Amino acid sequence: xxxxLNEDQRMFKEAARDFASERxxxxxxxxxxKEEIPKEIYxxxxxxGYLGMMLPEExxxxxxxxxxxxxxxxxxxxxxxxxxxxxxxxxxxVCDAIHRFGTDEQKKKYLPRLAKGELFGAYSLTxxxxxxxxxxxxxxxxxxxxxxxxxxxxxxVTNGGIADVVILFVLTNPEAKSKGISCLIVEKGLEGFNVGxxxxxxxxxxxxxxxxxxxxxxxRKENLLGEENKGFKLAxxxxxxxxxxxxxxxxxxxxxxxxEALKYSKERVQFGQPICNFQGIQFKLADMATQIDAARLLVxxxxxxxxxxxxxxxxxxxxxxxxxxxxxxxxNEAVQIHGGYGYMKEYAVERYFxxxxxxxxxxxxxxxxxxxxxxxxxx
Amino acid sequence: xxLSEKHEKFKMKIREFAEAEVEPVSAQIDEDAEFPxxxxxxxxxxxxxGMVVPEKYGGTGDDMITYAIAVEEFSxxxxxxxxxxxxxxxxxxxxxxxxxxxxxxxxxxxxxARGEKLGAFGLTEPGAGSDAxxxxxxxxxxxxxxxxxxxxxxxxxxxxxxxxxITARTxxxxxxxxxxxFILEKSMPGVKVGKKENKMGLRGSDTGELHFxxxxxPKENLLGKEGEGFxxFLITLDGGRISIGAMALGIAQGAYEKSLKYAKERKQFNxxxxxxxxIQWKLSDMATQIEAARHLIYAAAWLKDQGKxxxxxxxxxxxxxxxxxxxxxYxxxxxxxxxxYLREYPVERYFxxxxxxxxGEGTSEIQRLVIAREILK
Numbered sequence: 001x002x003x004x005l006n007e008d009q010r011m012f013k014e015a016a017r018d019f020a021s022e023r024x025x026x027x028x029x030x031x032x033x034k035e036e037i038p039k040e041i042y043x044x045x046x047x048x049g050y051l052g053m054m055l056p057e058e059x060x061x062x063x064x065x066x067x068x069x070x071x072x073x074x075x076x077x078x079x080x081x082x083x084x085x086x087x088x089x090x091x092x093x094v095c096d097a098i099h100r101f102g103t104d105e106q107k108k109k110y111l112p113r114l115a116k117g118e119l120f121g122a123y124s125l126t127x128x129x130x131x132x133x134x135x136x137x138x139x140x141x142x143x144x145x146x147x148x149x150x151x152x153x154x155x156x157v158t159n160g161g162i163a164d165v166v167i168l169f170v171l172t173n174p175e176a177k178s179k180g181i182s183c184l185i186v187e188k189g190l191e192g193f194n195v196g197x198x199x200x201x202x203x204x205x206x207x208x209x210x211x212x213x214x215x216x217x218x219x220r221k222e223n224l225l226g227e228e229n230k231g232f233k234l235a236x237x238x239x240x241x242x243x244x245x246x247x248x249x250x251x252x253x254x255x256x257x258x259x260e261a262l263k264y265s266k267e268r269v270q271f272g273q274p275i276c277n278f279q280g281i282q283f284k285l286a287d288m289a290t291q292i293d294a295a296r297l298l299v300x301x302x303x304x305x306x307x308x309x310x311x312x313x314x315x316x317x318x319x320x321x322x323x324x325x326x327x328x329x330x331x332n333e334a335v336q337i338h339g340g341y342g343y344m345k346e347y348a349v350e351r352y353f354x355x356x357x358x359x360x361x362x363x364x365x366x367x368x369x370x371x372x373x374x375x376x377x378x379x
Numbered sequence: 380x381x382l383s384e385k386h387e388k389f390k391m392k393i394r395e396f397a398e399a400e401v402e403p404v405s406a407q408i409d410e411d412a413e414f415p416x417x418x419x420x421x422x423x424x425x426x427x428x429g430m431v432v433p434e435k436y437g438g439t440g441d442d443m444i445t446y447a448i449a450v451e452e453f454s455x456x457x458x459x460x461x462x463x464x465x466x467x468x469x470x471x472x473x474x475x476x477x478x479x480x481x482x483x484x485x486x487x488x489x490x491x492a493r494g495e496k497l498g499a500f501g502l503t504e505p506g507a508g509s510d511a512x513x514x515x516x517x518x519x520x521x522x523x524x525x526x527x528x529x530x531x532x533x534x535x536x537x538x539x540x541x542x543x544x545i546t547a548r549t550x551x552x553x554x555x556x557x558x559x560x561f562i563l564e565k566s567m568p569g570v571k572v573g574k575k576e577n578k579m580g581l582r583g584s585d586t587g588e589l590h591f592x593x594x595x596x597p598k599e600n601l602l603g604k605e606g607e608g609f610x611x612f613l614i615t616l617d618g619g620r621i622s623i624g625a626m627a628l629g630i631a632q633g634a635y636e637k638s639l640k641y642a643k644e645r646k647q648f649n650x651x652x653x654x655x656x657x658i659q660w661k662l663s664d665m666a667t668q669i670e671a672a673r674h675l676i677y678a679a680a681w682l683k684d685q686g687k688x689x690x691x692x693x694x695x696x697x698x699x700x701x702x703x704x705x706x707x708x709y710x711x712x713x714x715x716x717x718x719x720y721l722r723e724y725p726v727e728r729y730f731x732x733x734x735x736x737x738x739g740e741g742t743s744e745i746q747r748l749v750i751a752r753e754i755l756k
């Protein structure tokens with residue numbers, strides 16, 4: 001076993017760290033307060049190659065391996081979890097989906113523009129009545145000649161309002177249920193494609209979450225991604241890397257909260273001494289650091305398996321489950337260490353506390369992760 | 380539960396009012412970070428703002444269990460209202476009643492008890508949080524008055540209160556024995572209200588800074604004797620902790636009820652999610668822990684009503700209930716899934732609100748310190 005990053009990985013990580021800490025971290029509070037990330041930021045990201053991270057050069061990508069991508073996501077999340085999830089979805093659920101499952105034509109049409117940031121992506125699986133039970137979709141896409149007629153409502157779509165291209169999961173064969181699911185590449189602006197109001201969330205408020213609805217929306221047949229009626233499998237395949245990415249996001253948030261708490265505990269004087277002199281605080285810090293390391297290693301292991309194309313649904317679920325629980329535990333302790341200040345929006349840990357909460361919910365709740373893990377254990 | 384009929388009746392009365400008047404505005408006052416003046420006025424009319432003092436001073440003279448029930452019921456629908464009631468009663472009215480002389484009681488308590496004025500308690504300073512004895516605010520006796528200088532932070536009701544009890548150092552050489560408590564009024568020259576805090580939760584409650592610049596306070600406004608301030612605020616906090624515990628309990632109860640209802644309605648995999656053992660056990664644990672917290676709180680309140688020592692018990696009740704509150708609201712969000720993360724659904728607010736209960740009136744770390752001290756003495 002090796003526990004060292006290679007040179008490329010180190011380089012990607014350091015570059016991301018510099019950019020995230022200098023450019024993103026100072027703006028994160030504003031993104032949160034205004035519930036918006038300005039377009040210019042995305043432009044900068046595209047110029048730096050962060051919108052086509054894992055794509056080959058021929059499509060304008062940065063050719064990162066998967067672990068490098070995970071390292072970058074961790075660094076970004078440490079600075080701003082809202083921005084991180086937005087570009088994580090774009091990279092691993094849109095660019096990567098089209099790259100892995102798209103036809104040559106689809107790749108040529110979409111990937112260079114996605115990598116350049118001319119197009120931005122969203123991924124849409126969840127529906128109001130199909131959350132954890134993702135196989136029970138109701139949105140239909142019936143083939144009528146050269147197009148599908150899409151009808152239905154999707155919810156909790158990250159990037160819903162800012163995306164130009166949506167990876168949309170629909171029922172092409174309603175009788176077959178989860179075996180009748182297909183995936184379409186849908187472009188915004190089509191008639192019958194409606195974008196709902198921006199959701200007001202507890203945290204990751206800079207990220208744009210929306211409901212999308214479709215009323216007799218015509219999507220051309222050639223926009224089918226992958227095979228017809230094999231879409232559910234495709235969704236599940238894409239979930240592994242995206243769960244690992246949420247694990248990385250959790251680790252990033254936890255690391256940020258830990259660092260703030262460590263710093264504060266050295267500065268804050270009570271009872272005539274820095275509070276880090278008290279054993280109660282020392283042991284908290286020790287537990288935070290230990291758990292973050294454990295979570296990070298689980299995430300990196302899953303990333304390494306995925307990179308080597310080894311099936312890793314269980315490991316990805318474990319990494320996501322554990323890292324998200326650690327993140328929530330760590331942010332809570334970080335708030336405790338800050339005392340009253342930790343409850344105030346002036347202090348970053350207040351935001352970390354709210355941001356971390358979503359990591360146990362999206363890309364499969366902790367309950368869904370436990371389902372995946374136990375199913376794998378018991379098979 | 381083993382509530383008396385009288386307590387049960389009171390609980391239902393408060394619940395009815397809370398659901399009809401308080402709950403409908405709870406999301407809005409959170410979103411707008413706006414103090415619910417209208418409702419607080421109604422609370423005054425109902426006697427909720429003078430629960431801990433006898434009728435003689437304009438109060439209702441309720442026992443501690445009744446008071447805990449009130450805080451619990453308001454918090455069940457709105458944490459901001461819960462803490463406003465708790466801070467006013469436990470931290471402003473109660474120390475006046477406990478440590479004031481007859482003249483002070485007659486002068487300051489009735490308007491507070493009737494809700495004509497609101498009260499605040501100024502203890503915490505930027506450099507004196509858990510170490511509340513490190514107070515830097517000073518009070519220097521000059522002729523017939525004290526001149527007070529200093530700053531207080533994280534003060535509940537800072538902007539809305541007109542009467543406040545504050546701690547200041549009367550003798551810099553005596554450490555914690557050099558602290559005294561004073562009754563201040565907002566109208567006194569030199570009392571300034573600082574910035575309003577932008578908080579994670581309890582956003583409808585008012586939290587702010589107080590600044591004192593050469594505030595001339597009549598000698599008669601000294602609460603008790605010089606040097607008794609430290610002891611007084613410890614006693615005040617012992618009682619206050621029961622109400623913060625009750626607040627956490629109420630928030631937990633509200634979150635539990637809402638998630639139970641949702642779990643019965645929400646269908647996944649063709650059945651209500653209550654059919655899944657993982658959800659059932661979550662609900663079982665939530666209900667069990669809430670009951671345990673409730674018993675700890677009522678027991679501490681009962682001890683207080685009996686005139687018995689309740690220092691350890693109130694710290695335990697507050698520590699446990701606030702941790703249960705966080706855990707229960709956390710699970711409530713899990714049960715709601717993605718919806719639980721949206722501000723449209725109340726459990727989102729409950730989760731943010733209850734976090735304060737592990738911080739205010741002594742962090743969980745301080746509760747553990749208090750408990751350990753009691754156990755080891």
